[in-house]
Amino acid sequence: MSWLPPADPGASGGILIVVEPSSKDLGGFRVRRALPSVQRRMVGPFVFLDHMGPVIWQPGQGLDVRPHPHIGLATLTYLTEGSIFHRDSLGTEQAILPGEVNWMTAGRGIAHSERTEAGLRAEGHALEGIQSWLALPRAHEETEPGFAHHATADLPSVADRGVSLRLVVGSLYGQTSPVATFSETFYADATMAAGASLPLPPDHPERAAYVLDGAIEIAGERFEAHRLLVFRPGDAITLTALADTRVLLLGGEPMDGPRHLWWNFVSSSQDRIDAAKADWQAGRFGTVAGDDEFIPLPP
Numbered sequence: 003m004s005w006l007p008p009a010d011p012g013a014s015g016g017i018l019i020v021v022e023p024s025s026k027d028l029g030g031f032r033v034r035r036a037l038p039s040v041q042r043r044m045v046g047p048f049v050f051l052d053h054m055g056p057v058i059w060q061p062g063q064g065l066d067v068r069p070h071p072h073i074g075l076a077t078l079t080y081l082t083e084g085s086i087f088h089r090d091s092l093g094t095e096q097a098i099l100p101g102e103v104n105w106m107t108a109g110r111g112i113a114h115s116e117r118t119e120a121g122l123r124a125e126g127h128a129l130e131g132i133q134s135w136l137a138l139p140r141a142h143e144e145t146e147p148g149f150a151h152h153a154t155a156d157l158p159s160v161a162d163r164g165v166s167l168r169l170v171v172g173s174l175y176g177q178t179s180p181v182a183t184f185s186e187t188f189y190a191d192a193t194m195a196a197g198a199s200l201p202l203p204p205d206h207p208e209r210a211a212y213v214l215d216g217a218i219e220i221a222g223e224r225f226e227a228h229r230l231l232v233f234r235p236g237d238a239i240t241l242t243a244l245a246d247t248r249v250l251l252l253g254g255e256p257m258d259g260p261r262h263l264w265w266n267f268v269s270s271s272q273d274r275i276d277a278a279k280a281d282w283q284a285g286r287f288g289t290v291a292g293d294d295e296f297i298p299l300p301p
């Protein structure tokens with residue numbers, strides 16, 4: 003049964019901010035960073051949003067993010083193509099495939115690495131994914147670190163009127179994802195056929211859409227791929243696909259105050275970030291079993 007809301011012809015709500023991500027070419031591997039940006043620091047709990055790829059790795063190539071630390075956030079890894087192998091200082095070893103969720107709670111501290119598995123590296127493969135960080139509310143910043151993997155089949159999904167939508171995290175359209183979170187949030191992956199429309203009601207105070215591929219129209223304006231569109235709070239929004247389009251919808255309740263971001267650390271307190279720097283330099287985050295390298299603290 004469909005749980006998408008009916009089309010809302012009266013929805014004329016619009017865009018507050020259009021973020022054009024900064025784009026870095028890491029040797030043929032493009033990463034677009036939509037958050038944080040000059041125009042916007044956070045959308046709900048989302049403080050960081052990186053779109054990796056798409057890239058086609060040749061045989062022998064792959065992703066190598068060596069062990070590095072995090073505090074004060076949860077990482078959300080979601081792929082549309084390929085696979086990444088995660089290891090962390092809790093002893094977790096987990097591959098992620100498209101449509102699955104890796105949710106890593108850093109809390110008071112965790113270290114992890116993200117790499118291409120040996121077999122896949124030997125073959126060569128395509129990779130595209132989105133990594134976001136959600137700041138933890140102040141009451142949970144020092145929570146125990148944890149890691150959760152969720153299979154695609156466990157996530158609510160629906161197909162209706164040219165829209166296939168998967169609710170990855172949080173609550174939307176009356177559904178709730180099984181991924182445990184620390185604040186009111188939502189993160190959905192919508193594939194829209196050209197001409198299809200999708201209403202986005204103002205249930206969450208802060209909302210944005212990141213267009214992965216294709217183009218959409220909102221309130222008569224056209225937006226190409228690779229833009230983060232931040233919506234005006236309280237407005238009823240309707241997204242209409244102008245081509246076959248894939249779009250992420252995300253947001254949630256506003257955070258309980260600003261966050262400091264430095265390297266891989268997020269905190270409401272600058273002193274806590276300074277302590278985390280010292281902890282990483284002193285090797286106090288623990289080791290990542292099966293991965294002997296590490297990324298040194300940047301200067």
Ligand code: MN
Binds near residue numbers: 077
């Ligand atoms: Mn990381």
